[in-house]
Amino acid sequence: MNGYQHGHRPRHGAAADTKQPEGCLTAAVRLPVRIVMFGLVLPVRMVWDGLVLVGRALRRGVLVPAGRALAWLWRTLVVAPASSLWRTVLAPVCRGVGIALVWTGKALFVWPWVALWRYVVAPAGRGVAAAVAFVVRVLIVAPLAWVYACLLTPLGHALLAALRGLGSWLSWLGRQLVLLPAVLLWRYVLAPVGRGVAAAAAWLWRWLVVAPVVGLYRWVLTPLGHAVVAVVRGTGAALAWLGRYLLVVPALALHRWVLAPFGRGVALVVREIAAALVIAWQVAGRVTVVVFRFLGRMAYLLLVAPFVGLWRYLLAPLGRALRDWLWRPLATAARAVGRTAGRGLRAAGRPVRDALRSARESMRATRAEIRRALWGSPRPEAQGVPRSKEREPLPQGSRVPWAPGSSARPRASRPSAGVPPGREDRR
Numbered sequence: 001m002n003g004y005q006h007g008h009r010p011r012h013g014a015a016a017d018t019k020q021p022e023g024c025l026t027a028a029v030r031l032p033v034r035i036v037m038f039g040l041v042l043p044v045r046m047v048w049d050g051l052v053l054v055g056r057a058l059r060r061g062v063l064v065p066a067g068r069a070l071a072w073l074w075r076t077l078v079v080a081p082a083s084s085l086w087r088t089v090l091a092p093v094c095r096g097v098g099i100a101l102v103w104t105g106k107a108l109f110v111w112p113w114v115a116l117w118r119y120v121v122a123p124a125g126r127g128v129a130a131a132v133a134f135v136v137r138v139l140i141v142a143p144l145a146w147v148y149a150c151l152l153t154p155l156g157h158a159l160l161a162a163l164r165g166l167g168s169w170l171s172w173l174g175r176q177l178v179l180l181p182a183v184l185l186w187r188y189v190l191a192p193v194g195r196g197v198a199a200a201a202a203w204l205w206r207w208l209v210v211a212p213v214v215g216l217y218r219w220v221l222t223p224l225g226h227a228v229v230a231v232v233r234g235t236g237a238a239l240a241w242l243g244r245y246l247l248v249v250p251a252l253a254l255h256r257w258v259l260a261p262f263g264r265g266v267a268l269v270v271r272e273i274a275a276a277l278v279i280a281w282q283v284a285g286r287v288t289v290v291v292f293r294f295l296g297r298m299a300y301l302l303l304v305a306p307f308v309g310l311w312r313y314l315l316a317p318l319g320r321a322l323r324d325w326l327w328r329p330l331a332t333a334a335r336a337v338g339r340t341a342g343r344g345l346r347a348a349g350r351p352v353r354d355a356l357r358s359a360r361e362s363m364r365a366t367r368a369e370i371r372r373a374l375w376g377s378p379r380p381e382a383q384g385v386p387r388s389k390e391r392e393p394l395p396q397g398s399r400v401p402w403a404p405g406s407s408a409r410p411r412a413s414r415p416s417a418g419v420p421p422g423r424e425d426r427r
């Protein structure tokens with residue numbers, strides 16, 4: 001605590017106030033306040049740290065394993081069956097239903113209308129359009145073109161020439177009867193009269209309106225405004241003096257000699273209590289760390305260490321001995337017995353496979369004889385056609401090319417000459 005009293009910076013908390021010198025009252029009050037705060041904060045800090053440790057233990061030992069177990073159950077019991085059901089049942093069914101619905105919709109709503117448009121409506125429309133275009137071109141367009149070229153065009157040219165002559169005569173008449181008299185009237189009558197009227201109106205405006213207004217502003221309104229400004233200034237100065245000595249000076253004195261010292265005292269008390277609370281919380285944390293570390297060590301020595309010693313010095317050596325002297329020899333013997341039994345089973349199954357192969361060859365020969373008896377032998381011109389390799393009898397010990405484990409796949413063979421249509425699949 002001496003380091004805090006001499007103004008040193010705390011190791012884990014807020015810095016001490018070193019901006020201004022502290023009095024003896026502050027130094028005398030600080031130590032009891034910190035002792036009291038430490039006594040009040042220590043139980044709260046121990047309870048808090050205990051709850052934190054319990055929460056961590058619950059999270060590590062209960063909540064996280066339970067969450068993992070629930071996630072594994074969800075994946076195993078819900079997600080995996082649902083995905084398998086969708087992948088193996090629902091998705092193929094939905095794809096098949098979709099394909100059937102699309103094909104049905106096309107067959108009922110698309111293909112009939114497409115065929116109707118392509119083979120009925122479009123040809124009929126093209127024929128009607130060609131007939132209408134021919135009729136319009138012969139009965140309407142050709143007569144109208146002849147009327148325009150032989151009647152309307154000459155008539156329009158003659159009408160345009162007549163209108164041009166009439167327009168030139170009317171423009172000369174309007175210029176002589178309307179425009180020239182109007183220009184003379186404006187130049188020698190209206191313009192002189194307008195200038196005289198404007199000069200008279202300007203003289204009357206100057207001496208009847210502007211001159212009286214200027215005199216009123218200069219000799220009446222300006223002195224009256226100066227007097228009003230002087231009165232307002234004097235009143236403002238008097239009110240400012242009264243406000244200063246009746247309100248501002250007492251308020252400054254109250255703030256300087258009453259409120260400021262009281263505020264500094266309250267701030268000092270609050271700051272000291274906060275600093276004491278922080279320091280007490282840090283010291284209580286150190287104390288709780290020591291206490292819980294001691295309790296944890298005792299619990300380890302009393303509860304965990306015996307089981308660790310039992311496992312390390314008794315169970316583990318016993319398990320290694322059982323593994324090396326019992327389980328490994330038994331496993332080796334079981335593997336040897338299994339290999340011997342497998343070889344025996346394979347050797348016993350070889351005659352069965354040979355018998356099945358002989359039966360298949362007999363069945364092929366019987367089918368060939370039956371086909372030859374029913375449909376006869378191939379024609380002479382088809383004697384040179386090679387026989388399909390798919391129907392030839394297999395040699396001893398060979399496999400079907402498309403059997404499991406082989407890379408080749410079956411390919412469709414050509415129908416042989418002399419075999420009726422629809423009988424190739426029986427060969």
